[in-house]
Amino acid sequence: MNQEWDIAIQRTINNNVPRVSKILKEHQYILELAKKLREAKLKILSNLEEYIEQTLESVKRTGGNAYFVKDPSEARELVGKIVGKGKIVVFGKSMVAYELGIRKYLAQLGNEVWETDLGEFLIQLADEPPSHIIAPAIHMTKERVAKLLKEKLGFDVSENSTHEELVQKVREFLRNKFLSANVGITGANAVAADVGSIVLVENEGNIRMSTVVPPVHIAIVGVEKIVPTLEDALNEALVQAAYAGLYPPTYINVTSGPSSTGDIEMKRVSPAHGPKEFHLILVDNGRIKASKDEILREALLCIRCGRCHLHCPVYRVLDGMWGDAPYTGPMGAMWSYIIYGDGKPATYCTHSGNCKEVCPMKINIPKVLEYIKYLENKKQS
């Protein structure tokens, strides 16, 4: 086993696993919310295309732009058109943007692009794939982070720097980027079909800044993130935060179209202080097909809490590199198949079953992986 990984993952497990159990014990209503969320999401997934239409309409009603794209090349082309060239772009955290290769594409077009989630920022600097769905730099120890910041950006830090000192340095650096950015790009934890709002949950404040400070906000979201109502979307934020182990979350952001005001004679005008443009891009890339398969559909319920990873023996001994980036761990073994058609990660499942015990959406992950193995076996015969 890679020694750095072993130290980093052990620290993470010790910090996170008991904390999530404690949160769930202390806030039992989360369990009820998770149950309700599963039902709400299943409702969407059994009729996904109709809800996509409804969501696009709802976003337009708020004054936002809404699009549906089928694959990475359509997505890149569209984002490229909205952003243009020579801009400063800040990314809140978006795994879908990673899936579609948006950051690298915008950089190629001649834009200055910065990941602003600390973990994403670190893997951008290191040019490494993310190792965990919500903590992408989970494989780096504090000492490695210090070395990276010093080497790549010349920060005055050393391996003796504290966690706080390292975060402070990045904060200073990124603050200027936020203030000068032309475009903010985020994902979303949930999209409310009824009103067209997106909900984002976070702790760093980088998402709040990315969605409010630059004049243009683009949210790139997988279609499986649609939920029936804004109530469901807010529930998803709470459930995700609790199972990720940071509860209460520091920020829950709701965005419904561009900023506006009605303060002069109650005439609603846009923009006010926040973005003047809001764009929602709903992405298919294999999701709709999966939603039509009774077993694969379960994988689309995933709310990206990252809990299954920390309970999985395979993820742990494979140094976090199980699955196709950004989709790692047990959820990643399912998603590698759905997005990239790669069934190999599924064959590595030892059916320990820990993942299904801890999943807030009660996804029977080993069963989904068994089914993917079956589909792969059939393909080969």
Added chain:
Amino acid sequence: MLGKLIYENLQKYGFPYPIDKHICSSWAKDIPKQSSTILYTSCMYQTASLSEIYSKFIPYAEKLSAFSFLGKYIKPKKEELDRAYKILNRIVQLLKRNGIEFGYLYEEEPYSGAILLELGFLDEFSAYAKSVYKFFKEKGIKRIITVDPHTHNALTRYQEFIDKMDIEVVNYLELIKDAKAISDITFVVHDSCLYSRFLNLRDKYREIIEKSGIKTIEDELVTGNDTAFCCGSPIKPINPELSDKIAKARVQQLTKLSNNILVVCPMCYANLSKHHENIKDLTEVIE
């Protein structure tokens, strides 16, 4: 294709790979052949130590039929076989002491099909399960007592592929009401994944352990129901290296708590034993 090959071996040898069937049945004496309730080993305890050798041949699977002669030569080591036979006889004793009557099919005992299921060969598993079920029905079997988690899991899943399955499947752990510890050693339990998280039997064997007087050491992050690692065995045919890494990591975790490891599955025993000596099957420490 691996699934087809295993399926063909099952037809030819009654086992996923070539094997001398005497190995499976020689442990049993004085158990009646005819009975509506049978003790069912699926030859798992007897051959657990061979899975290591055979998984090495999997990359050459296509040519494996050419290895059919291996069955004559590859046998478990004598001490491993003796241990397995002793364990099976202890299970017989434990069941008898708890008033359970049963028969055993000796060399006619079929394999459960577990490996097909676990590797995702569901069509092959379905066809095989149907043939085994038919065989059981022809033998007039109404109740099957399993002794390991992989077999128990495979048999309980027959019902997904067989209409109105009416053979009862029960695990020996569900039938043992009373057992005593034979020494006062303290253990750390390495739980079986299938028993714990798929078959709802974790409480059953943990109750037997507790009632017997065996002391165990627990740690939320090592022996918890949703944190305990797998032994790595199920992945062995696909990736022996990964399987071994998991086994090694598991032994490291467990030995931080105790040098004495207790298991309830022959595959866990085989895989973890490569990295540690003091491993006991539950049946070796109770009577």
